[in-house]
Amino acid sequence: MASEEQPDEALRSAEQREAEDDDLGASLRGLSVLSSARLPLTEVLTRVARYAVQAIPGADGAGLTLIEQHRSDTIVQTADFVGEVDAIQYGLGEGPCITAARDGLTVVSGSLGGDPRWPRFGGGVARLGVHSALSLPLVTPDEVVGAMNVYAYAKHAFDERAAGLGEMFAVPAAVAVQNARVLEDARRLAERLQHALDERMVIERAVGIVMSRSGVEEGEARSRLTRLSQHEHVKLVQVARSLVDEAARRARSRPHDRPLG
Structure with a gap:
């Protein structure tokens, strides 16, 4: 068996x-x-x-x-x-x-x-x-x-x-x-690079807004943003983003031009 x-x-x-x-x-x-x-x-x-x-x-x-x-x-x-x-x-x-x-x-x-x-x-x-x-x-x-x-x-x-x-x-x-x-x-790495690029673009837009409003050169506009960042103890990109957001709100609140009829 x-x-x-x-x-x-x-x-x-x-x-x-x-x-x-x-x-x-x-x-x-x-x-x-x-x-x-x-x-x-x-x-x-x-x-x-x-x-x-x-x-x-x-x-x-x-x-x-x-x-x-x-x-x-x-x-x-x-x-x-x-x-x-x-x-x-x-x-x-x-x-x-x-x-x-x-x-x-x-x-x-x-x-x-x-x-x-x-x-x-x-x-x-x-x-x-x-x-x-x-x-x-x-x-x-x-x-x-x-x-x-x-x-x-x-x-x-x-x-x-x-x-x-x-x-x-x-x-x-x-x-x-x-x-x-x-x-x-x-x-x-790609996310970090994209984040850095986005921050740079926000700062550049804010510099442009300061130049347009104050009539100063790029260097002075950037210096003003830097001084504001140091005074408020926040990062430069945060100052820049606040300025860009404020400009966008102002643009949306303006009455649209109507075509003459």
Whole structure:
């Protein structure tokens, strides 16, 4: 009887592996689409985390942390419980994601409550019913851009195959995250440049209004605006915008010339 059951067990294992490979393939195809989708940064990160849940066997939820230079890290999650787990982790400053990002290595735990690497974190998370974690650094040739946390309620949910599939997924995931960050940085730069250009145009219009009203040269008009800014302790652009808005209100309040009939 035992010998007859072994082929069935082997068949189920092969079918399971095939299904897992299919899930990984679908997730990788999803990642490839993200590069051309031009979505907001947080949406890209959230989708990467969702694809991770699909790609890694045993996962119940995932979170992703993007390491941001000169800004607070961007953190997203696929489920509320992941947010609770990560809040404990980052609040304490210890946990698998922090270790994975710091060391640039895959971190696996099948019993967080008893894991000596993070005694404070593991105890708090175990009380939430979360026992397994797989954390993967998102590494590009230049840097570690972030880390991906995959969690499961069950103990020992992530075996070597799950970790291997996660590592296969993490390589293109890091590229997708890096591309999204570059695109977001470009957007932010464009917004700052446009804001600066808008402010300059407002100031130039205000200078023109002062020149027209007072009959002074451009340099003197600009000096008057600067002195007013210093006297009122407000930015030059605020003074200029007030002057431009006032001029616009005056123009709208004037009676329109009617054609002679």
